[in-house]
Structures are given as C-alpha cells and as structure tokens.
Amino acid sequence: MAKRWRIERRLTPAPGMTILVPLGSALLALVFGAVFFTITGQDALQVYATMFHGVFGSRYGITETIVKTIPLALSGLGLALAFRMQLWNIGGEGQIYLGAWGATWVALTFADAPAWFVLPAMALAAMVMGGFLAALAAIPRALWKTNEIITTLMLNYVAILWVDYFVYGPWRDPAGFNFPLTAPFSAAARLPALTGRIHAGLLIVLVLGIILYFVLYRTRWGFEVRVIGESEGAARYAGMNITRNIILVMLVSGAICGLTGMVEMAGVAHRLQPGFSPGYGFTAIIVAWLARLNPLAIVPVAFLFGGLQVGGYAVQVMGIPSAIVSMLLGSLLFFVLAGEALLRYRIRRITEESETR
Amino acid sequence: MATPLVTMHNISKSFPGVLANDRVNFELAAGEIHALLGENGSGKSTLMSILGGLYRPDQGRIYWQGNPVDLRSPRDAIRWGIGMVHQHFKLVETFTVTENIVLGDKRLPYFWRPASKERELAKLSARFGLDVDPQARIWQLSVGERQRVEIVKMLYRGCQVLILDEPTAVLTPQEANELFINLQHMKESGKSVVLITHKLDEVLAVADRVTILRAGRAVATRQRGSFSKEELAEAMVGRQLPPRPDRRRPVQDAVTLQLDNATAFGDAGQIALNNLSLQVHAGEILGIAGVAGNGQRELAEVVTGLRPLHKGTMYLAGENMTNRGVTALLNKGVSHVPEDRLGSGLVPNLDAVDNVLLRTYRHGTRPGLIDYRQARRQTEELVKAFSVQLASLGSPVKLLSGGNLQRLLLARELSAGPSLIVAVYPMRGLDIAAAEEVRRLLLRERDRGAAILLISEDLDDIFRLSDRIAVLSRGSLPVPPIAAQKANREEIGLLMMGHTEVATHG
Known part of the structure; x- marks a missing residue:
C-alpha cells in the first residue's frame, strides 16, 4: 500500500475559510518579509513594531493612513467596476492626473466662486476628464477589440506629461518662486475637513462604495455588468448590448478615477503639482484585486495598504528604504492569491494499491 | 484462453462528489474490437482515460500481457502501445497532416525531410485503408478526415491498442460505415480496438465483444452472437426502455x-x-x-x-x-435552448437565481431595479416544477450535472409559455x-x-x-x-x- 498526495477541486469553499485563509495568507506574507529582514541584518520584530507604532501609535499616523486610504479606495472602486467586466483599466493613474487637471482648471478659472458652485463644478470637470481619457481606450476596444491594457497604460504617460506641461508652463504660480506649482486654490475650492487632515473625501468613498455595491447587486445595469464579465456568450444570448456597456463601464471607471484626482486636489494638495500621486492608480489595481472586486471590501483593504505605506515612512528612520513597502505589498498579493487556490482546491493523502515498475 | 493483451483489474476512480469507476474489471484481447457500452456518465470515458494514461486510478492495477504496468501519462501509454483518439481532436489547424502526426515524435531528427515522411505515412494509411492526404492542412479537412488523421497518428506511434471515444458522434452514417470498415482492417492486422459508445447499433455492427458499464460498474461482458439489442439496452439502462x-x-x-x-x-x-x-x-x-x-x-x-x-x-x-x-x-x-449550455445558455459562476433572471431581468415593476425577493421565489418554483437537483439556490450553477443544467435552462425558457x-x-x-x-x-x-x-x-x-x-x-x-x-x-x-x-x- 503506497500513499500519495492528490490535489482535488473543492465543490464549495470550506466554511469559515473565506475569512481565515486570506488572513492566514497575509500573516505568511509578513513572515516572508521577516525572513528577508533577518537576512539583511534587521530585527524583524523591531521593524514590524516600528511600522505598527508608526501607523497606530499616534494620532498623526492614523490620520495619515486615512488620508492615503481615501485615494486608494476611491480609484480602487473605479477600477474594480471595470475589472468586473474583464476590462483591464490600467490607466487609473493617468485618469487621476487628468481629473486633477480638470478640477484645477475650474478652481483657477472660478477663483472667486462660492463653494456650493465650485466644488461640484470641480468634481464634474474631473469626472469628465477622467471619463474622457478612459473613453479614448474604451471606444477602440468596444468597436475593434483594441487591447485596452496597452492603450490605458500608454495614456497614463500622456496624462502625466499633460499635467507637467501646464504646471511648468501656463499655470505656473507667478508667486511660487519658480517652483512647478499652480497657485493655491481659494478656500471655497477646498473640501471641508472632518478632523485634522482628514477631509470630506472619506465620506465620498464610503457613500460611493455602498452605491456601487447596490448598483452591482440590485440594478439591471449591474446585472448586465456581472453577466458580461462572467460570460460574453451568455450576455449576447440574453440580448445585452456589450459594445455600449464596454464604453459605459469604462467611462464610469475613468470618471471615478478622475474624481480621485479632484478629491486629492481639493482635499489634500490644494494646488496642482507634478507627482502629487505616488502611484495611487497603480496600487489601486492590487487593492481592487485583493478585495476580490467587492466594493464593500475595497475600503478596508485600502486602509491596510495606506497603513503599510505610512508604516514604510516610519521605518525609514531605522535606515530601511521605504521601498520595502513595495516588496511587502507584492508578497501580500502573491500570498493572498496563492491562498485563493487553497480555497478552491484541497490536498488529500490517499492510499492506493502498490505500484510496480 | 491466452493471456489478454490488456487487463484492467479492480479499477476505481473518484472525482469530487462522483464515483466514476467502481471496482471495474476489463479485458482486451489481441486482434479484437471490444465495445465499451454505457449511458453518458456511466464511466466509460474515465475508464479509458485511465488506460490512456490521462488519469491515474485511485485503486486497481493495469496489466500488459500479464505484467503490471504503471501508466503515468499519455506518453507512457503510447510507449506501451496504447493510443486514444478523443472526442475533441487535438490537431493544429494550420499544420499539415504530416506535421501533426510527427509532432512530438522524439525519434524525429532536428532537421527532417517532409517528403520522405509523407511517403511513409501514405504507405501506413493505405495499409489500413485510411484515406488521408499527408500534405493537406488540417483546416481543409472534414471532421471524418480529421478523425482518420488522429488514427494514423496513433498507428504511426506504433500503437497496438486504439481507443476511440464516441468516434461516430461527429460522423454521418456513411462516414461511420467507412470508419467501421477501417476498424475491421486494423483488427485483421492484429490491432486491438476499444470502441466507446452509447449506440447499440454500432455494437451490433462491429464489436466482437462488449462490456457494459452502468453507474461506474461493469455489469456484463458478452461475446458476439450471445446478445440481442434488447438485452444490451436493458443491461445498459437497468430497466426496459420507455415506450416511444x-x-x-x-x-x-x-x-x-x-x-x-x-x-x-x-x-x-x-x-x-x-x-x-x-x-x-x-x-x-x-x-x-x-x-x-x-x-x-x-x-x-x-x-x-x-x-x-x-x-x-x-x-x-x-x-x-x-x-x-x-x-x-x-x-x-421566442425561446432558445442553445447548443452550449454553460457557454451561453447559463452563466457558470452565477447562481440559479441570477441564471433564471438572465432572460427576464428586464421585466420588473421597478424601473432599473431587480426585485431579488421575487426572483428567488420564482426560481424556487421553477426548481420544484422541473425537479432540478441543486445544493442551494445560492451556489454557482457550474456545480450542477448536465441533466440538471438542462432542466434549469428549460425551466427558464419554457416557463413563460413561448x-x-x-x-x-x-x-x-x-x-x-x-x-x-x-x-x-x-x-x-x-x-x-x-x-x-x-x-x-x-x-x-x-x-x-x-x-x-x-x-x-x-x-x-x-x-x-x-x-x-x-x-x-x-x-x-x-x-x-x-x-x-x-x-x-x-
């Protein structure tokens, strides 16, 4: 009687495992990081303690984490909607930049307008610009099946350079000592603060998360998005208009990413400058995936990522480059996705009659 | 009686939720056409996939001329002389017949001359009366011709045993007759053929021996001449066929x-x-x-x-x-029961409620919204009326068996009185x-x-x-x-x- 291992598909995920496995996987990612720290001569526990303390040890840490959670969650929501339909919008970063540009244009042009006008106008302009950039990729995708991964990725550079041009050129603040900055926004063009640096963008994130969840699971349009994402054949069979939905979903996805740009402008930066986003649009891709494209899960996952980023700043005082955060994020994604496989398969030890030869 | 060429002894194989083969015994003699008869889902293909090296049995042994062998892969099986022609052909459409046949042949030198291989293949296929043009490209061929290419491929690899999985499913009656003549040729030159089928007429037409599988078990093995169509049908179904x-x-x-x-x-x-x-x-x-x-x-x-x-x-x-x-x-x-149930008729990863909604989600009272409570109730009724067996309304429909999938699909398509x-x-x-x-x-x-x-x-x-x-x-x-x-x-x-x-x- 020989024994051997066999991998089997599970019919249904084991009970409780849908929560436990991702948590366990995240823990393993931290263990993996710890091995890395130990090899490079750091005290891993000390590193994690410093990170933890950097995030939760002070009012400042928590505030900063939430400030970073807002753009990650917001653009994560936008991307998740597109991903649901198997539209790989990698252009979140560019859409954030162009959204910020649109918001800035409104803020600079209507510098004397009251808040009730200028804030909605900024949001609208940002969404139009973000949606416009996404549409540039969506329309060829819908009509001629142009690969949207390539087009959205390339448009990122267009948008970032577009912003650079304005900030270094026509919009440069004359009173800015030649720094590449626009003039600061008027007080009316700033999102009200909830407490400290935490601004009203947090409410936008929470409300939008709930709205998107409702749209996906309770409306006819959300049903179409879910069906098209799962099976184009079935969507065609059900008489759904796939071309129109590709464009529509990309427009909304781009608009939400554009709104992220406005929220960053009006909530945090209060002026446009190059590199205002440390790659939120890219990190949001991982956020959306780790949340399994579930709008309600995106906010907590974004908070985790925001925390890791703030913790990364904290450990820099120990002489560790903040790039380790990227490494931890990468291993987190890797381990959680590997953990997914455990949910769907199980390994069993089975007995079989002895084999010869 | 001489030692059989192949013996499969006490073979069991399970997949999650299904026992596909339950202690099955199967023998194949040299130079015989042995039909493996059974309904869909009775375990025929699983058993032969084990012999073809595609699956490994959970239990049981395979003997080649009385000696135990371990078949870990299709390559292993072919080395022992066992080749399987699947229902879905594994051919490269843009390659020629010759290129497809020599593909994966380890004996082939790095630089090879197609012309000499083509001659060799033409000779080989002529020997068994299999008419294929070695220079034709696969996309130019009919389904029947493609099947012949697959068979020649196995013969080229030196297979003694040829397993054909439902070979006539894709053929016209005339093409099927031609195939049966080819099989007779092969038998006469000493090859053994396993014919997987659920069609009684085919068994009567060509088989020297038949083994009947029902629900994963081998229920009978009969020699030619010792069975009638009605007996086979009864053994296969386990009951009398319902009247027309x-x-x-x-x-x-x-x-x-x-x-x-x-x-x-x-x-x-x-x-x-x-x-x-x-x-x-x-x-x-x-x-x-x-x-x-x-x-x-x-x-x-x-x-x-x-x-x-x-x-x-x-x-x-x-x-x-x-x-x-x-x-x-x-x-x-207008109702539509499409060809591929899981590819277009149903969405595999969505649950029964969403799948029932697939064609009716536009008909709600509240504009733009879907009334899930109502949809759930409707699904429950349909599941009961069409006796669809499912674990729960909330689990993805891809877990259902073929029969239940079709029942669910028909429930949706027929319930509105089309x-x-x-x-x-x-x-x-x-x-x-x-x-x-x-x-x-x-x-x-x-x-x-x-x-x-x-x-x-x-x-x-x-x-x-x-x-x-x-x-x-x-x-x-x-x-x-x-x-x-x-x-x-x-x-x-x-x-x-x-x-x-x-x-x-x-």
Whole structure:
C-alpha cells in the first residue's frame, strides 16, 4: 500500500475559510518579509513594531493612513467596476492626473466662486476628464477589440506629461518662486475637513462604495455588468448590448478615477503639482484585486495598504528604504492569491494499491 | 484462453462528489474490437482515460500481457502501445497532416525531410485503408478526415491498442460505415480496438465483444452472437426502455415562423445560410437534421436574433421581425435552448437565481431595479416544477450535472409559455433518463401549441420527435421538409452527405 498526495477541486469553499485563509495568507506574507529582514541584518520584530507604532501609535499616523486610504479606495472602486467586466483599466493613474487637471482648471478659472458652485463644478470637470481619457481606450476596444491594457497604460504617460506641461508652463504660480506649482486654490475650492487632515473625501468613498455595491447587486445595469464579465456568450444570448456597456463601464471607471484626482486636489494638495500621486492608480489595481472586486471590501483593504505605506515612512528612520513597502505589498498579493487556490482546491493523502515498475 | 493483451483489474476512480469507476474489471484481447457500452456518465470515458494514461486510478492495477504496468501519462501509454483518439481532436489547424502526426515524435531528427515522411505515412494509411492526404492542412479537412488523421497518428506511434471515444458522434452514417470498415482492417492486422459508445447499433455492427458499464460498474461482458439489442439496452439502462412517445399531430394552419430566402454570413465571413426558406407551424416540431457545420448554429442564431440576416426576411406570427435583435424576439415569446449550455445558455459562476433572471431581468415593476425577493421565489418554483437537483439556490450553477443544467435552462425558457422554441442539440450529453425528460417537455410544449425548431445531429432524436424533417446541407435545404411518416433514414443520410435529391419524398 503506497500513499500519495492528490490535489482535488473543492465543490464549495470550506466554511469559515473565506475569512481565515486570506488572513492566514497575509500573516505568511509578513513572515516572508521577516525572513528577508533577518537576512539583511534587521530585527524583524523591531521593524514590524516600528511600522505598527508608526501607523497606530499616534494620532498623526492614523490620520495619515486615512488620508492615503481615501485615494486608494476611491480609484480602487473605479477600477474594480471595470475589472468586473474583464476590462483591464490600467490607466487609473493617468485618469487621476487628468481629473486633477480638470478640477484645477475650474478652481483657477472660478477663483472667486462660492463653494456650493465650485466644488461640484470641480468634481464634474474631473469626472469628465477622467471619463474622457478612459473613453479614448474604451471606444477602440468596444468597436475593434483594441487591447485596452496597452492603450490605458500608454495614456497614463500622456496624462502625466499633460499635467507637467501646464504646471511648468501656463499655470505656473507667478508667486511660487519658480517652483512647478499652480497657485493655491481659494478656500471655497477646498473640501471641508472632518478632523485634522482628514477631509470630506472619506465620506465620498464610503457613500460611493455602498452605491456601487447596490448598483452591482440590485440594478439591471449591474446585472448586465456581472453577466458580461462572467460570460460574453451568455450576455449576447440574453440580448445585452456589450459594445455600449464596454464604453459605459469604462467611462464610469475613468470618471471615478478622475474624481480621485479632484478629491486629492481639493482635499489634500490644494494646488496642482507634478507627482502629487505616488502611484495611487497603480496600487489601486492590487487593492481592487485583493478585495476580490467587492466594493464593500475595497475600503478596508485600502486602509491596510495606506497603513503599510505610512508604516514604510516610519521605518525609514531605522535606515530601511521605504521601498520595502513595495516588496511587502507584492508578497501580500502573491500570498493572498496563492491562498485563493487553497480555497478552491484541497490536498488529500490517499492510499492506493502498490505500484510496480 | 491466452493471456489478454490488456487487463484492467479492480479499477476505481473518484472525482469530487462522483464515483466514476467502481471496482471495474476489463479485458482486451489481441486482434479484437471490444465495445465499451454505457449511458453518458456511466464511466466509460474515465475508464479509458485511465488506460490512456490521462488519469491515474485511485485503486486497481493495469496489466500488459500479464505484467503490471504503471501508466503515468499519455506518453507512457503510447510507449506501451496504447493510443486514444478523443472526442475533441487535438490537431493544429494550420499544420499539415504530416506535421501533426510527427509532432512530438522524439525519434524525429532536428532537421527532417517532409517528403520522405509523407511517403511513409501514405504507405501506413493505405495499409489500413485510411484515406488521408499527408500534405493537406488540417483546416481543409472534414471532421471524418480529421478523425482518420488522429488514427494514423496513433498507428504511426506504433500503437497496438486504439481507443476511440464516441468516434461516430461527429460522423454521418456513411462516414461511420467507412470508419467501421477501417476498424475491421486494423483488427485483421492484429490491432486491438476499444470502441466507446452509447449506440447499440454500432455494437451490433462491429464489436466482437462488449462490456457494459452502468453507474461506474461493469455489469456484463458478452461475446458476439450471445446478445440481442434488447438485452444490451436493458443491461445498459437497468430497466426496459420507455415506450416511444405518441406523436405526429396534423400540421395546423397557423404559421409561427417563416423564413424567406434567408442568407447570412458565418463567423469567418463565409456564406453560412444560403437562400434558405422554411416555415414552422404552431403545434409542430420541425426537425433539422444535418452534419454540424452546415449552418445549424447560424440558423439558430438568425431565428433567435443573435445573427443578422444579410438578405431575406423573417416573420413571426405574420409580423416582420427581420434583424430586430434578441430582445425584441424575446419579448415576442421566442425561446432558445442553445447548443452550449454553460457557454451561453447559463452563466457558470452565477447562481440559479441570477441564471433564471438572465432572460427576464428586464421585466420588473421597478424601473432599473431587480426585485431579488421575487426572483428567488420564482426560481424556487421553477426548481420544484422541473425537479432540478441543486445544493442551494445560492451556489454557482457550474456545480450542477448536465441533466440538471438542462432542466434549469428549460425551466427558464419554457416557463413563460413561448410561441416559438429553438432547440439546438437539446439532448446532447444527457443520460437516457434526462434526455427522455427533455423529449417529454418538448412534446408537451408542442401539444400546448408552441412551434418548435429542433436542430440535432442525432437522427434517432429527429425521427422520434419531429412532425416534419428537413436536412440542412451547405446552408440550405436541398429538398423541402418531408413529413416524418414518409421519411426514411437512408434518404436523410444521403441528403446529409450532400446529395440534392431523393427518389421519393412527400
């Protein structure tokens, strides 16, 4: 009687495992990081303690984490909607930049307008610009099946350079000592603060998360998005208009990413400058995936990522480059996705009659 | 008796939730054609996939001429001389026949001369009467020819044992006869053939011996001459076959579907439907026979609005519905039981409720919203009325068996009382009981007054259900539909082969 291992598909995920496995996987990612720290001569526990303390040890840490959670969650929501339909919008970063540009244009042009006008106008302009950039990729995708991964990725550079041009050129603040900055926004063009640096963008994130969840699971349009994402054949069979939905979903996805740009402008930066986003649009891709494209899960996952980023700043005082955060994020994604496989398969030890030869 | 060439002893194999093989014994002698008979899902393919090295058994041993062997991969199996021709061919479309056959041949030098290999293959295939052109490219070949390429491939690899998985499923009756002649040739030159099938006639036609599987167990092995068709059927099903349903109602006057001079393109831009005209009346089943790839898919898609008509018109109950799209036809009561249940009829990863909503989600009272409470209630009712076996309403439908998937799909498509039903291969892949249930449902709908366009490659089903029979060949009907009483299988077979007239038709 020989024994051997066999991998089997599970019919249904084991009970409780849908929560436990991702948590366990995240823990393993931290263990993996710890091995890395130990090899490079750091005290891993000390590193994690410093990170933890950097995030939760002070009012400042928590505030900063939430400030970073807002753009990650917001653009994560936008991307998740597109991903649901198997539209790989990698252009979140560019859409954030162009959204910020649109918001800035409104803020600079209507510098004397009251808040009730200028804030909605900024949001609208940002969404139009973000949606416009996404549409540039969506329309060829819908009509001629142009690969949207390539087009959205390339448009990122267009948008970032577009912003650079304005900030270094026509919009440069004359009173800015030649720094590449626009003039600061008027007080009316700033999102009200909830407490400290935490601004009203947090409410936008929470409300939008709930709205998107409702749209996906309770409306006819959300049903179409879910069906098209799962099976184009079935969507065609059900008489759904796939071309129109590709464009529509990309427009909304781009608009939400554009709104992220406005929220960053009006909530945090209060002026446009190059590199205002440390790659939120890219990190949001991982956020959306780790949340399994579930709008309600995106906010907590974004908070985790925001925390890791703030913790990364904290450990820099120990002489560790903040790039380790990227490494931890990468291993987190890797381990959680590997953990997914455990949910769907199980390994069993089975007995079989002895084999010869 | 001499030691069998292959012995499979006490083989068990389970998949999650299914025991596919339960302590099965199977023997294959040198130079025999051994049929492996059973319903779909009885474990035939699993057993032979184990012999072909694709699966490993949980339990049991395989012997080659009395010596135990361990088959870890198809390559292993081929080394022992066991080759399997699958239902879905594994050929590279853009390669030539020769290139496909030598593909993966380790003996082949890095630089090889196609011409000499082509001669070798021509000689090899001539020896067994297998007619293939070694220089042809796969995409130019018919399904029957592709099957021959697969067989030659196995012979080229030196296989002693050839396993054919449902080889006639894709062939016309004439092509099937040709295949059986080839098999006789192989047998005479000492090869052994395992024929996996669920068709009794094939067993009677060619098999020297037959082993019958039922629900994963081998229930009987018989020698040629010691069995009758009825005995085999009973052993296979474990009960008497149900009587044929009563049918053949006179055609009513009301024309539900009318296609006039319909011309449509296929996916590759070729003309798939060529000037085709037909009528389906309320309360009748029009059976469309024909070899797959002659416009069946395109016909179903045109009638259900999935594919535009290039020329011609389509009327539904007298109203011009040409190129009005899926939704308009859906609202007019056109139901569609598509060819691939899980590819288009149902969404594998969504649950039963969402799948029931798939074609009705637009009909709600609240604009833009879906009433899930109502949908859940409706699904519960349908699941009960059509006796769909499922673990829970919330689990993805891909976990359902083929029969239950089809029941769920029919539940959705038939519950609204459609005026026209387009059913494409609706019994394919179902076990006998489930197929019988589908037939019963279709007949019930016909009796209710629905017009049914039944597209099938299974002549048995066409003859059992249809009131009139037409043959679709190269995108058109070579002769007008024939009343089922007046049709005979040979004529239909000839029409399927591309003949354009018959001696007697009504």
